[in-house]
Amino acid sequence: DIQMTQSPSAMSASVGDRVTITCRASQGISNYLAWFQQKPGKVPKRLIYASSSLQSGVPSRFSGSGSGTEFTLTISSLQPEDFATYYCLQHNSYPPTFGPGTKVDIK
Amino acid sequence: QVQLVQSGAEVKKPGASVKVSCKASGYTFTSYGISWVRQAPGQGLEWMGWISAYNGNTNYAQKLQGRVTMTTDTSTSTAYMELRSLRSDDTAVYYCARDMGSGSYGAFDIWGQGTMVTVSS
Numbered sequence: 434d435i436q437m438t439q440s441p442s443a444m445s446a447s448v449g450d451r452v453t454i455t456c457r458a459s460q461g462i463s464n465y466l467a468w469f470q471q472k473p474g475k476v477p478k479r480l481i482y483a484s485s486s487l488q489s490g491v492p493s494r495f496s497g498s499g500s501g502t503e504f505t506l507t508i509s510s511l512q513p514e515d516f517a518t519y520y521c522l523q524h525n526s527y528p529p530t531f532g533p534g535t536k537v538d539i540k
Numbered sequence: 541q542v543q544l545v546q547s548g549a550e551v552k553k554p555g556a557s558v559k560v561s562c563k564a565s566g567y568t569f570t571s572y573g574i575s576w577v578r579q580a581p582g583q584g585l586e587w588m589g590w591i592s593a594y595n596g597n598t599n600y601a602q603k604l605q606g607r608v609t610m611t612t613d614t615s616t617s618t619a620y621m622e623l624r625s626l627r628s629d630d631t632a633v634y635y636c637a638r639d640m641g642s643g644s645y646g647a648f649d650i651w652g653q654g655t656m657v658t659v660s661s
Contacts, residue, residue, distance in 0.1 A: 471585075
């Protein structure tokens with residue numbers, strides 16, 4: 434199975450900060466990488482697919498990049514509604530595997 | 541609009557089985573598959589398996605092989621996930637998600653609202 438790691442596991446940030454989360458795959462996954470946002474008690478929401486494509490309706494402050502084994506999710510200017518846990522997912526091959534998550538909370 | 545609506549919360553005793561439904565609307569059901577994902581309290585997301593709504597092909601997580609069965613009813617655009625021999629560590633929120641399958645970009649774009657399954661004696 435492909436293992437996914439994320440860093441950091443948690444972070445504190447302020448409104449307006451630029452936030453970058455990294456996801457690494459244990460082997461190459463091309464660009465079959467998606468990012469999800471989950472707020473407490475809510476359903477995960479896909480933000481980014483194909484590593485860098487923005488899901489329709491998602492604010493443009495979210496962006497993704499990377500290919501192969503290293504990927505990043507960037508929030509250019511953190512907003513109050515962005516405090517949440519973020520997960521990456523590889524779906525290059527079975528089984529699809531999620532990263533352990535990065536919790537972004539208020540500094 | 542495109543949506544997946546799941547069945548309601550369940551409370552089961554250890555050793556019992558649970559069957560969760562996921563009804564699709566707003567898209568051609570047989571053009572996609574459905575993945576099932578679960579999340580134990582305070583934990584991350586765990587993929588359980590996938591079923592093609594086109595031909596019923598399945599792919600299950602190895603740790604659940606033998607305990608899980610995924611099916612679809614194309615006449616009602618509904619997917620089902622049955623988990624048997626329930627244990628306390630199966631307590632989780634269970635989600636269905638639209639998924640064209642690994643190696644495609646149409647993965648996990650639409651999610652059901654989740655179904656809480658509690659396993660307790």
